[in-house]
Amino acid sequence: MQTINEDIKNGTFKPVYLLYGEEAFLKQSYKKKLRAAISGDDTMNYNYFEGKGLDVNELISLADTMPFFSERRLILIEDSGFFKTSSEALAEYLPMMPDTTCIVFVEEAVDKRNKLYKKVKDLGHIAEMKRQDSAQLARWAATILAQNGRKITPSTMNLFLERVGDDMENIRMELEKLISYTMGSEVVTAEDVKVITTVQITNKIFDMVAAITAGKTKRAMDLYEDLLTLREPPMRILFLIARQFNQLLLVRELQASGADRGTVASKLKVPPFVAGKLSSQAAAFTKEQLISYVQTCVDAEEAVKTGRMGDRLAVELLISQPRSSVR
Structure with missing residues (x-):
């Protein structure tokens, strides 16, 4: 990100940029900064493309087009999937692209073995927008x-x-x-x-799991009703509960291997304070107990998908199930 800031400050831009990663706010922020710095309010020499299935030949043809009464043409390409699939034609073209064209890619995930990724790295700049600690x-x-x-x-x-x-x-x-x-x-x-401030759903899920495992059924049900009131679908709540138990299982395994909070945070890709909360909660379980909770969540999901149980009832039964009865 420092490189992009320096390029913007100096007004000297690389032919191609790739912004990718989990932190959507940073990606959108730097996308807007690059657009403002390179093309400003110029709409004639600015082109935007989004989504998979883009015509590579069209992009190349546009990139070859000289800007009209401007120093540069900016092509912004978002969520194309080019860095996860084969895009050799575009990779082979980039070294021949006129220096009056700048391409900015904005992607969520990439494959670093991808030929286009390697070419962008050679010719331009790649910025991974990670979750901040x-x-x-x-x-x-x-x-x-x-x-x-x-x-x-x-x-x-x-x-x-x-x-x-x-x-x-x-x-x-x-x-x-x-x-x-x-x-x-x-x-x-x-x-x-x-x-x-509004408490995030993940915090409510954390509290719900704590209540479930402590046998505080009423507290867990109250939190469940809160989420339903917020129009959270029961199956999404079930998914988040299952994810929480999976995270706790991973934390328990990391704890057994002597991992510290920083390592836990890095492995789970969560802030250290979240890792601390997970570590404290995971310490109350054995590995076998957490595996049982995960399996119980899987069974509840299967019961819904096979029509044996309604989604809302499945979550209610999971919440009300005593800790001692979990397989």
Whole structure:
């Protein structure tokens, strides 16, 4: 990302860029920055393509077209799948592309063995937009608050991130709510965070799993009803519960091998504070117990898919099943 920022600052652009990774906010942010810097408001020399099945010959023909009364032509290609499938024609073309054309690819996933990936790496710049860790997110959020005349303590920031999660787009929206709510105040308090921020569904799932395994059926059912009220489909809730148990199983295995919190966070691709919560929860189980919970989730899903049980009832039975009866 530093390379892109320097290119934008200096006004010297590489012929091709690839932005990819899990963090959609960063990808969209740098996509917009590159477009603004390269083409600005020029729509005549800007072309946008999205989705799989794009005509490579059309793209090459357009890239060969000289810009009209401008230094550059910008072609932005998003979610093409070119970096997961064969795209040799485009890879072979890039070295011959006129220096008046710049192509920016925005993708979610790539195969680094892909010929086009290697060619972009040779000729241009590749930026992986990873999920940011808790320290990076805290600094970023604190900067936004400071720009709006707000201060926040480390403990309150931790509370904020625990509630809103690690998705930067969601963090940005929650910060806007928090800034509006604290108009006239210099310091954001824990009470402000609790009142105005929306707890992410993953946090509710975490609490639900904790309640299920502690035998607190009423608490788990209340959380389930909250999610249904938010129009979360029962099968998505079941999927998230199953994913939580799978994560706990992986954490338990990592703990058995002596992995620290940083390693757990890296393996699961979650912020360290989330890894800490998972580690604490996983420590209450044996590996065999977690395998049993995962299998119970699989059985519930199968019962729904085969028509033996309704989706809502399947989740209710999973929630109400005593820990001692889980296979």
